[in-house]
Amino acid sequence: MVYNNNPISRLQNIIEDILNSEGHYGREILGNIFNIERNDTASLYSILIDLIHLVRESRNQIERLSDNDIYLEPIVNVERAILRLELDSSLSNFKSSLGEHTLYGLKFSADLITRKYGEVTIDEQTIASIQQDVDALIEKLFNSNLPDSLRDILIEKLHNIRTAIIKVRITGIDGLKQALESSAGALFLHRDEVIKNNENEDVQGTISLLDKLNKIVSIGNSVKELVSFSKSLFLSPPE
Structure with a gap:
């Protein structure tokens, strides 16, 4: 599977999975597609x-x-x-109202957007690698000796990135970019505290992960790379 910046293509893939699913209820089907526990109603x-x-x-x-x-x-x-979709209702009406004609129309529309604006992708293996790095960092940070305020900021932003990864089928590359930009903003806002702890391995690990994600997002979107986190944070002295 690949993830792209074409919203109609993403929509078409999700609807196709719903129509081809073997479950009956919305809670069951969406849980299977997005790997969410069926009793996790909020998610x-x-x-x-x-x-x-x-x-x-x-x-x-x-x-x-x-x-x-x-x-x-x-x-x-x-x-x-x-x-009209409800978590605890059968999706039989949903499926019957959206047949092959709708799927074909979505593919046709997605192709139009691709031809007009282009389409960029990130492969599943790359996303899985980032998620493993994020999960490992979050676990380490819970036991970190960093100041509580900085540790909590890093954990919060890494959780935001993890959420963007989980939802990448829906939000695509733009969702990852927004999570990255939010994390960058938080680091700049607290840059004095980050620089004071710049030799801590958990800070270094977080910076490296953001730099890695930055390169992936930037390359995928064919735009100039965002500011290098390590250089901008560690080489610029606090005022």
Whole structure:
């Protein structure tokens, strides 16, 4: 599996998985697709909200174009179905309302966006490697001797990155970039404290991970790399 910056392509892949799923209830099907425990109601509702946002993002992409009716129709059909989706109800009506015609329409619309704006991807192995690094760092930080305030900031931002990784099927590369930018902002805001503890292996590990994610996101989006975390934080003395 690869993850991309095309919202309609991501939407099409998720809807296809739902239609091909063997489960019956929304809680069961979404839990299986997004690897969430069925009793984790808060996380499942968060996924539903993110799916609605993905549909709106897909609509916005098409509505910018002229003569868009044929491309917009399958997205509108999906929006109606998702707004009626309930965790503890059968998805038989959802599945029956979205058949092969809708899937074909989504693929057609996704192809249009790819041809117009291009599509960039990150492979599953790269995402899995980042997630392993994030999980290992979070575990280490819980037992770190860093000042509580700095440790808590690092854990919070790493959790945000982990959430973006879990939701990458929905939010795509942009979700990872937003989590990275949020983490960078927090480090700059607390840069004096970071510099004071710059020899701590947990700080060094976090900086290295952000630098690694920065390169992946920057390369994937074909844009100039963000500021190098290690240089900007450690080589610039606090005022």
